[in-house]
Amino acid sequence: MRQKIVRLALVGGVVFLALLLLLATCGGGGGDGAGRDGKGGESRKPVKESAGPVTRLTVPPAYTADRGWEVVDAGPGYAVSHPTGVLAYLVRAPGQRYRLRTLDIPTGRAGWSGEAWRPPDPARFPKLLTLAKADRQFFVTWSYGRVGDDLAPARTLVSLDVYDAADGERLRAEVPWTGVPVVTASGPDILITDGRTTGALVDPLTGDVTGIPAAKPSYPEGCSACGQLTEVRGQTEKGLLFSGAREFWVRGGWFSRKVAPKGADPRSGVPTSVGPGRILVRWQLGKKAERAATHELWAVHDAANGKPVASVECHRPAIEPGSHPQAVFSPSGRYAVAGNLAFDLEAKEGFCFETEGGAARVTLASVTDDGTAYGAADARDAADALEGGGTPVEMSFVSGDVEPLPPNVRLPEMETSGTGVFTWTDRKDRLHLLGYPRTS
Template structure:
């Protein structure tokens, strides 16, 4: 049964909701498996046949058509421009293979060769990066070399595949310590959690090392030199932050890009996605709501200019990590935790209860303006697992709707198909594509 959450008020840019918490239950089911990959190409899948697993999903999707991949790796990546999805499967000898499919039809696309990973017990991580009107799927792993008395040397191994035809390039980058690898700009960024970074060009495999000593700080910004961290890459260069304030090397400075009503020296970036930066700001001292609220702003990553802002109550206890931003395929909508932004319409929403507590966590958003999440979920991953009070939100209506307790939420949508993840009783991961009905 569906219940609607009543929208009570919009005051100071904050949408206040009475959130209804639902009991937690999980759906079941089982499906077939190819098991370990045998190296043979997959047969084309017909979307009219429908996947074997029928989950309970939002009514915008049909389970009577679609596709299903069984025993896939935990990561997948999507090219929205081509509608192609890439996923990993294990192969004999401790190797792995990257496979692709068309998300609209379910038909198999190109498949990479079986390759080794530095850690045969773990599959690589997978991401998408774009440069010069080309897109690439990238797998990456961290490993060490050296035996006996020889000190182990760390390295990051990357396999770069052209999204269109699977053209492959391998790049290995020497690295000390556990790396963080992201793709928010036109390259693959490797960082150490501080100010040291390396950028790999996906087109030619070029490696650019940027040591911490090469960081240039904005003038008159002592906070920039404290807790300096590389946050991501933009089309104009690396985005860095200090204990407060943030900037792009050789580009813009947050102090000159503060949203209206904010203390220009208080900005902290919390999440970076291609083309956009989500930042938290303190209201200017002496202004209304300065003591109890924060300003959340989406910035253009190229210019630094504010795109849209919203005010939320400041949490009683600062979280250890902030929610990651998620954007719709066309980048019109962005959600993060209990925040939601219509970037084209210039509207921001903060969903919290009357006491200012955030009881809603968004996990995905579509180009049609539908966002999906859950109440009483610690983060987006927990919201997607089901059973924590699933909800949907309509940007055009500005309303939140409670879904039945066992509803599975789409992790993303591309080419009119929602992608769902589910693990069966044999601990096999299923990737399932259900088409949107409207």
């Protein structure tokens, strides 16, 4: 099933062209409806450029809060295009609408701003993703809900707005959908699924939609567990990634049993996190392994061919968690962290930070290209560590040491272009995005 449902704001006619010329003369900002200065009708606190932010958090020694930028009252979540150095965030606009804004991460200078639009369910903030395809970077906003009026029958759909990160050129796609969607962008296309095997792929270049039928997804020969709890987990360069109760595979490509890391039971792999070009997998140790009863093997695999890049053994949890930590990668992709796990993918090394009894020593939440990871001891998860829970720490991939930070330190959620990005929510429940430059 293929259908093209591109919605571009292009209208023919002399009157419309004249209106565009008039808007341009009045500073319309290249047709994005908001202007390059970011003005779009709603009030907004301007981003400070190369000046001290209003809010000065206590930050790790590698950063300074004396300079930087700040955005107040941004929507939940933001997205970053590392190659372009652009950060995107959502704000509310009049009329139950939303607008995507951007800024230059090193300077905080306002970038392009998209037209305001009304999602299918205005009560819910749209979600924001980053995607790369064909050497282009995209920001993707998506929302879900029911639409219709007296002139058209009601229907439910997933509404997607795809923006070129470089200049804000927008493409809209609408995908009919029932149930609650799961939308991911591990690339190269946008993946919508029902949490099982039914889904759709949306091409960010054209808006073409390719359906994924609910029929059996060609299980690998001899894989009895592949038909249990089967679901689409993501997309790779070689095709869709599927998993079962145990084992995983790319349809028409590789099979996990053929690429299991040394020491693992090849019939036990379970993907826990899928990112651009990488998959974090939990494996059981081989039955004859010395620590098979107490430990398991964690490995980061190359999504293109399934081969393991780095692995490490870690204690099995006393109680199986409801969800596993999601892998977070440094901008260059060299380093990865997930809970108490850390990986140097260039050196092909893995680290497990735990006590002799098997308890996690730290929860790592972010990692930079210089090999510094940030997290907290005694935090519930990465989100709790970033919100100030537990005792903040930093870990060096160079030394392997974990060092405590002052208890009131705020941790960077990520770093790119020499700038750490921090968040903070004030007493009015407004989210602050802050950028502090690295000093060392």
